[in-house]
Amino acid sequence: MIQTTVNGKLQKLDVDPATPILWVLREQLGMTGTKFGCGVAQCGACTAHLDGQPIRSCSTPISEADGRQITTIEGLADPEGKLHPLQQAWIDAQVPQCGYCQSGQLMSAVALLRDSPNPSDAEIDAAMSGNICRCGAYGRIRKAIKAAA
Amino acid sequence: MNTWSRRGFIGAGVLTGGALVIGVAVRPGNPVEKLRGKVATGDGEQLVNAWVKIDQNNAVTAIVPHCEMGQGAHTALAQMLADELDADWAKVSVMQAPADGSYVVPDAAREFVAAWSIDAPRWLEPTYNGLFTQISKLGDVLVTGGSSSVRTTGQHSMRIAGAAARQMLIAAAAARWAVPASEIVAENSTLRHAASNKRGTYGEFAEAAAREPMPQTPPLKDVSQFKLMGKGLQRLDIPAKVDGSAHFGIDAQIPGQRLRYVAVKAPPVPGAKVEAINSAAAKDMPGVLKILNMGDFVAVVAEGYWQAEQALTMVEPRYSRTEGDKVDSATLSARFAKALDAAGSAGGASLADEGDFANAFAKASKKVTAEYKVPFVAHAAMEPINCTAWVHDGKCEIWTSTQVPLMARSAVAKALDMSADDVTVNQLYLGGAFGRRLESDYPVQAARVAKEIGYPIKMIWSREEDIRQDFYRPADISRFSGGLDGKGTPVSWNNVFTQLNGPDGSWDVAHYDIPNRSIRHAEADMHLRFGSLRAVDHSQQGFFVESFIDELAHAAGQDPFDYRRKLLSKSPRHKAVLEKVAKMAGWGTPLPEGSGRGIALVKSFGTIVAEVAEVKMQDGRPKVVKVWCCADAGYVMNPDGFAAQMEGGIIYGLTTALYSGITLKDGGVEQSNFHDYRMVRMDEAPEIAVEFINADGKTLGGAGEPGLPPLAPAVVNAIFAATGKRIRELPIAQHFT
Numbered sequence: 001m002i003q004t005t006v007n008g009k010l011q012k013l014d015v016d017p018a019t020p021i022l023w024v025l026r027e028q029l030g031m032t033g034t035k036f037g038c039g040v041a042q043c044g045a046c047t048a049h050l051d052g053q054p055i056r057s058c059s060t061p062i063s064e065a066d067g068r069q070i071t072t073i074e075g076l077a078d079p080e081g082k083l084h085p086l087q088q089a090w091i092d093a094q095v096p097q098c099g100y101c102q103s104g105q106l107m108s109a110v111a112l113l114r115d116s117p118n119p120s121d122a123e124i125d126a127a128m129s130g131n132i133c134r135c136g137a138y139g140r141i142r143k144a145i146k147a148a149a
Numbered sequence: 150m151n152t153w154s155r156r157g158f159i160g161a162g163v164l165t166g167g168a169l170v171i172g173v174a175v176r177p178g179n180p181v182e183k184l185r186g187k188v189a190t191g192d193g194e195q196l197v198n199a200w201v202k203i204d205q206n207n208a209v210t211a212i213v214p215h216c217e218m219g220q221g222a223h224t225a226l227a228q229m230l231a232d233e234l235d236a237d238w239a240k241v242s243v244m245q246a247p248a249d250g251s252y253v254v255p256d257a258a259r260e261f262v263a264a265w266s267i268d269a270p271r272w273l274e275p276t277y278n279g280l281f282t283q284i285s286k287l288g289d290v291l292v293t294g295g296s297s298s299v300r301t302t303g304q305h306s307m308r309i310a311g312a313a314a315r316q317m318l319i320a321a322a323a324a325r326w327a328v329p330a331s332e333i334v335a336e337n338s339t340l341r342h343a344a345s346n347k348r349g350t351y352g353e354f355a356e357a358a359a360r361e362p363m364p365q366t367p368p369l370k371d372v373s374q375f376k377l378m379g380k381g382l383q384r385l386d387i388p389a390k391v392d393g394s395a396h397f398g399i400d401a402q403i404p405g406q407r408l409r410y411v412a413v414k415a416p417p418v419p420g421a422k423v424e425a426i427n428s429a430a431a432k433d434m435p436g437v438l439k440i441l442n443m444g445d446f447v448a449v450v451a452e453g454y455w456q457a458e459q460a461l462t463m464v465e466p467r468y469s470r471t472e473g474d475k476v477d478s479a480t481l482s483a484r485f486a487k488a489l490d491a492a493g494s495a496g497g498a499s500l501a502d503e504g505d506f507a508n509a510f511a512k513a514s515k516k517v518t519a520e521y522k523v524p525f526v527a528h529a530a531m532e533p534i535n536c537t538a539w540v541h542d543g544k545c546e547i548w549t550s551t552q553v554p555l556m557a558r559s560a561v562a563k564a565l566d567m568s569a570d571d572v573t574v575n576q577l578y579l580g581g582a583f584g585r586r587l588e589s590d591y592p593v594q595a596a597r598v599a600k601e602i603g604y605p606i607k608m609i610w611s612r613e614e615d616i617r618q619d620f621y622r623p624a625d626i627s628r629f630s631g632g633l634d635g636k637g638t639p640v641s642w643n644n645v646f647t648q649l650n651g652p653d654g655s656w657d658v659a660h661y662d663i664p665n666r667s668i669r670h671a672e673a674d675m676h677l678r679f680g681s682l683r684a685v686d687h688s689q690q691g692f693f694v695e696s697f698i699d700e701l702a703h704a705a706g707q708d709p710f711d712y713r714r715k716l717l718s719k720s721p722r723h724k725a726v727l728e729k730v731a732k733m734a735g736w737g738t739p740l741p742e743g744s745g746r747g748i749a750l751v752k753s754f755g756t757i758v759a760e761v762a763e764v765k766m767q768d769g770r771p772k773v774v775k776v777w778c779c780a781d782a783g784y785v786m787n788p789d790g791f792a793a794q795m796e797g798g799i800i801y802g803l804t805t806a807l808y809s810g811i812t813l814k815d816g817g818v819e820q821s822n823f824h825d826y827r828m829v830r831m832d833e834a835p836e837i838a839v840e841f842i843n844a845d846g847k848t849l850g851g852a853g854e855p856g857l858p859p860l861a862p863a864v865v866n867a868i869f870a871a872t873g874k875r876i877r878e879l880p881i882a883q884h885f886t
Contacts, residue, residue: 016435016456023455027410032400033393035580037531038612039458042823045531073393087391094383094789097797098219099390100397100531100580125832132823134531134581135219136800138834140793 513632532580637705798856
């Protein structure tokens with residue numbers, strides 16, 4: 001039995017401890033905001049936070065989350081539903097196209113701004129280059145991060 | 150734009166609860182019964198193919214038949230409808246239309262089919278529409294592709310429905326208030342009559358409006374009257390895409406049902422069969438429910454997707470041998486070259502012939518020849534291919550992300566030997582598509598597995614399967630010869646290439662003033678399946694043609710921008726776009742050593758686009774620092790959405806130009822995932838500047854694709870300017886190790 005806190009709520013999970021966090025979120029917990037993109041930590045679509053650090057949930061087993069805190073895109077807004085400033089910046093800059101990668105993009109950006117509140121272009125490159133956007137919204141992502149910084 | 154000549158039959162109806170519904174009945178006698186319960190429920194409905202619903206609480210619902218895959222069609226189409234309706238934009242929402250034949254758009258069908266072969270005179274128009282209605286019925290043409298949604302459904306259905314609804318609401322108010330309709334003003338979902346100081350909402354008149362006679366040719370607004378069209382309104386689908394609540398195909402759930410998960414693997418060589426499988430090691434793995442040899446693929450059904458995927462790696466399949474096994478990229482290239490050798494300069498099939506190119510070439514002062522090559526390219530949308538299916542009680546229901554819901558329905562019905570009426574397709578958001586989701590292989594796969602096991606399943610392809618079982622942009626070789634006169638002006642143009650993948654490729658250089666042209670196509674076989682990839686034929690043809698024209702400019706010792714400009718005397722719109730992008734980019738101003746600019750100009754899907762790329766050599770490799778883009782789409786409905794599509798086309802084009810190369814070994818695709826099928830990422834994404842020209846304010850060009858074709862040639866032309874090295878084979882990265 002794995003015990004992990006997801007977006008502030010304790011979850012007791014009877015799953016194979018080797019199961020990647022991604023599939024536990026999507027299938028056991030029905031939280032589909034975190035996306036499957038490549039399965040090998042190459043695209044960043046599955047990015048979530050484990051104790052505040054961005055992880056590739058497709059390649060991180062649920063056993064690693066035992067006794068720890070997972071945050072997903074569904075947990076970014078505050079409890080009253082007010083959007084995180086980056087989510088609002090994403091709307092203002094009209095970032096998403098298909099939107100499939102954007103949960104992962106946002107989770108990477110949230111970690112970036114927490115560690116570096118006024119990131120340089122080089123810091124944005126370093127923090128965000130693990131997340132592929134096939135629709136090519138990179139310029140708008142950069143703009144939104146700077147607007148929220 | 151204030152008249153419309155299409156033969157349509159507008160219909161209206163009233164729904165239970167007093168809502169007004171309006172649609173364009175493209176097929177007279179269209180059976181409406183089937184749509185009950187899909188768009189609205191209740192008796193007394195007269196539902197034709199509905200585009201707009203106005204209910205008594207004053208809410209306006211635009212019912213959009215096209216899918217949303219990031220191109221912004223849902224918003225742009227609602228915007229067109231709401232403007233003609235004079236609706237309050239804050240009260241407008243979008244509903245995905247059900248996958249039903251009633252939503253087939255004849256204009257879309259015509260766009261797709263006519264471009265291939267039919268050149269019908271204008272006087273055939275009336276029957277022409279009838280013909281295409283028939284074709285669309287047969288071919289299930291409810292397509293989102295070809296950068297066409299705004300141009301077809303928007304222009305010929307949404308606007309008309311909005312204008313008709315507005316007129317009926319006014320008529321209803323005029324009757325109730327006993328005032329002349331001409332004195333009633335409709336604005337922001339409200340009707341007003343100033344003289345009698347009366348006002349009411351659209352909702353209050355919805356039911357009465359539904360009983361008014363239908364205007365058959367409602368006048369449409371002139372550009373000067375547009376309030377919402379032409380504005381960069383925010384996309385309606387974006388809020389759900391920043392909080393994880395948007396549902397894509399892969400997120401499908403069936404209420405009240407527990408899903409099982411399916412991982413699949415098809416033979417690596419297309420056309421091979423699975424002769425046998427050894428599932429001894431896989432069958433007792435945790436969560437595994439069933440292992441199936443489906444003949445053309447292996448399927449593992451398990452309690453969870455990860456379990457299915459794990460077990461699939463332990464299944465040992467034996468594949469049949471095929472002719473394709475002997476093919477690798479080099480043998481295929483040799484086969485293409487042989488086809489071109491056989492065709493020479495005058496063989497193969499003619500696509501365009503004007504003047505006498507052979508004679509002009511023989512007499513030319515300067516002769517230039519070049520051969521260009523492109524590889525296969527995979528779509529690699531971020532959402533891997535997937536489909537949820539449930540077959541029970543003689544019916545099949547699927548949930549998926551598709552560009553072609555009706556074709557998917559037909560394909561599933563055929564595979565399962567059912568009537569199409571027994572197949573329901575539920576359309577979710579598409580996590581990218583770029584043409585891959587024009588194919589219906591995956592709904593068929595999922596439905597076949599679901600039929601075999603009887604309970605609902607969600608099939609998800611691994612990224613590896615997604616890359617290896619694609620319908621690729623075809624590899625292609627294109628050969629050119631061009632002759633210049635004493636002043637360097639081109640007098641002959643000969644072009645022969647191997648793959649024709651679309652009706653109107655950019656091989657047609659008629660916008661340039663080159664007198665003697667012969668453009669030909671020499672078919673060469675391949676076993677790999679190919680399909681439509683963003684910009685389709687223009688993707689490679691833009692690279693070929695705009696590279697060669699650049700080579701001619703350099704052979705003539707002239708500036709590549711100026712050279713093109715002088716050849717555009719008969720194409721003022723092309724010329725204006727080219728001049729504007731050169732101005733934006735500061736063309737001609739000095740750059741540091743090791744940097745260069747390249748320019749290219751391609752018209753595709755009705756939109757003329759010119760781009761300038763600036764390349765800087767860094768550690769011996771080219772880095773694209775900035776791209777300037779100018780587009781003329783005639784009239785841009787949503788400027789910010791349009792710019793986003795140009796930006797997206799540029800980044801997609803840059804990945805394709807720099808990195809995309811699917812190679813074959815022993816008949817199978819060598820690449821497998823993003824580590825060996827590389828994408829442009831944030832650190833390589835150039836700054837992009839987009840501007841546009843609303844040249845005539847009337848014609849509508851596409852947005853989703855036209856930004857891509859000029860990118861690759863602009864970049865190789867910039868690399869030439871920076872280094873003197875001419876790249877004639879994509880992807881570019883292979884030339885700089």
